[in-house]
Amino acid sequence: MGMSDLYGPADEAESIATIHAALDAGITLLDTGDFYGMGHNELLLREALRGRDREQVVLSVKFGALRGPDRSFGGVDGRPAAVRNFLAYSLRRLGTDHVDVYRLARVDPAVPIEETVGAIAGMVEAGFVRHVGLSEAGADTIRRAHAEHPIADLQIEYSLLSRGIEAEILPTCRELRIAVTAYGVLSRGLLSGHWSKDRALTPADIRSHSPRFGGENLDRNLSLVEALRAVADAKGSTVAQLALGWVLSRGEDIVPLVGARRRERLAEALPALELDLTADDLAAIERAVPPGAAAGDRYNEAQMAMLDSERPPAN
Numbered sequence: 001m002g003m004s005d006l007y008g009p010a011d012e013a014e015s016i017a018t019i020h021a022a023l024d025a026g027i028t029l030l031d032t033g034d035f036y037g038m039g040h041n042e043l044l045l046r047e048a049l050r051g052r053d054r055e056q057v058v059l060s061v062k063f064g065a066l067r068g069p070d071r072s073f074g075g076v077d078g079r080p081a082a083v084r085n086f087l088a089y090s091l092r093r094l095g096t097d098h099v100d101v102y103r104l105a106r107v108d109p110a111v112p113i114e115e116t117v118g119a120i121a122g123m124v125e126a127g128f129v130r131h132v133g134l135s136e137a138g139a140d141t142i143r144r145a146h147a148e149h150p151i152a153d154l155q156i157e158y159s160l161l162s163r164g165i166e167a168e169i170l171p172t173c174r175e176l177r178i179a180v181t182a183y184g185v186l187s188r189g190l191l192s193g194h195w196s197k198d199r200a201l202t203p204a205d206i207r208s209h210s211p212r213f214g215g216e217n218l219d220r221n222l223s224l225v226e227a228l229r230a231v232a233d234a235k236g237s238t239v240a241q242l243a244l245g246w247v248l249s250r251g252e253d254i255v256p257l258v259g260a261r262r263r264e265r266l267a268e269a270l271p272a273l274e275l276d277l278t279a280d281d282l283a284a285i286e287r288a289v290p291p292g293a294a295a296g297d298r299y300n301e302a303q304m305a306m307l308d309s310e311r312p313p314a315n
């Protein structure tokens with residue numbers, strides 16, 4: 001995402017070099033959205049995958065978010081006709097004949113999830129999609145979607161600072177044997193150990209509208225990061241590695257996405273796979289950043305309202 005949109009300027013050559021470095025290191029899962037830079041991210045992946053073995057890569061693609069020429073966001077479209085249309089364009093931009101996991105980015109309140117998932121299932125039958133996924137869906141929606149067609153995985157924010165899925169969503173996924181792709185594992189950089197109060201944010205950077213990145217909330221959140229840094233120092237790791245290692249420790253069914261945009265960041269992230277966190281380490285990490293410690297919601301009010309995962313359960 002950050003290679004094409006929402007996190008300020010990115011360097012295209014460095015983005016492609018980072019994807020190559022990831023593939024060379026054995027990373028197989030590449031996540032994108034057709035709306036990341038209005039097609040830019042898919043074209044970037046196409047370029048990065050030129051000359052590579054398509055079968056070695058799992059392409060996870062999100063669709064449905066509507067954009068304007070001024071880069072604005074204008075809701076979501078999960079209608080079956082839209083599903084087929086979005087997919088046709090994505091396949092062309094990606095230069096492939098199939099997507100491995102296809103998912104609606106945000107549940108469309110105007111379209112029953114059965115209809116959207118049913119349309120993706122039709123694309124599975126036709127051979128254009130391998131697996132159906134979900135993004136930011138709540139427990140009820142997950143059950144309804146899974147009853148329509150088996151769901152392979154749910155993509156959702158999960159980190160030391162965002163543990164909301166632990167109450168109901170994660171148990172539901174585990175009951176139904178649905179995997180989780182965790183995003184925002186570094187809380188969009190806040191939890192990376194590289195963030196500071198004087199980092200300038202352009203208005204196009206979504207973090208400039210994020211409740212966690214401003215004012216007193218930022219002070220509070222950065223103090224949590226400093227507590228985590230003490231644990232990382234004692235372990236001989238970095239804050240980012242600890243934050244990634246913690247998510248990796250939560251279960252083999254949880255796959256963390258890494259939002260590295262540069263090779264240097266990727267090189268820092270990868271050793272998290274080898275990090276051996278003991279029960280004492282995990283306890284120290286959770287003392288530094290206890291559940292619910294983050295100051296501020298994970299999105300601003302308008303974006304929170306679009307999250308099916310944040311809706312109170314239906315009675």
Ligand SMILES: NC(=O)c1ccc[n+]([C@@H]2O[C@H](COP(=O)([O-])OP(=O)(O)OC[C@H]3O[C@@H](n4cnc5c(N)ncnc54)[C@H](OP(=O)(O)O)[C@@H]3O)[C@@H](O)[C@H]2O)c1
Nearest residue numbers: 001031183184185186187188189192240259260261265268
């Ligand atoms: N389904 C959804 O609703 C949804 C929403 C958001 C994202 N996603 C997916 O999840 C992916 C990751 O999300 P994210 O980018 O927000 O997550 P993230 O990994 O929490 O944050 C990435 C940010 O952390 C910074 N960072 C600092 N040290 C890093 C390190 N060692 N390794 C990696 N990053 C480091 C990066 O910094 P620099 O500024 O230095 O590059 C980048 O700005 C996205 O690319 C997208 O595919 C899905």
